[in-house]
Amino acid sequence: LDHNNEKYQLDKLLVNAGGNNYQDYIDQALWSEVLETVIEAYRILINTRDTYKPGCPIVTHTYDYIYPRDKGSRVLGVFSNGPWVYPAMIAKGIVDQVTQREIIKIMLHDFKVELMKLQLPDNNFYVVDTQKTLNEHPNWGNSVAEWDDEIHPGDDGFKRIMYEKIGPKIKQLL
Secondary structure, three states, X not given: OOOOOHHHOHHHHEOOOOOOOHHHHEOHHHHHHHHHHHHHHHHHHHHHXXXXXXXXXXXXXXXXXXXXXXXXXXXXXXXXXXXXXXXHHHHXXXXXXXXXXXXXXXXXXXXHHHHHOOOOOOOOEEXXXXXXXXXXXXXXXXXXXXXXXXXXXXXXXXXXXXXXXXXXXXXXXX
């Protein structure tokens, strides 16, 4: 995925549609193109593995549903990066936090559906569904339990994802 390609930036994918049909907030044609580009990167990963280390398992995950908010990541207490989703939503005039999250849930679900299509019985590519692992919060501020920043789980969240979902899959493969 060409992260420098402006047309792939989140604010280009969003449309302020208004209302509760959250699908309408996403430029579907552009989203399909971006999603195909991301999935192609996974195909390249699988093909590269097949070339250099055939049979080596690849384990990936689907990302839990994030909480858009004005909070980037911090490393050693110093601002590092982000936020990523929240500014794009605000730039498009999408200010309702539930609407913001529902739009991202649709996009992450679409990603999961496409990623799981790559998982075949004989290709040693495993997708662990980590969506809906962490606790739901109907309302949130800048601090959300189990989340470090806008899109990354904190220590407790990562532990849950590892112990409940990814770890068992890796143990099964060993």
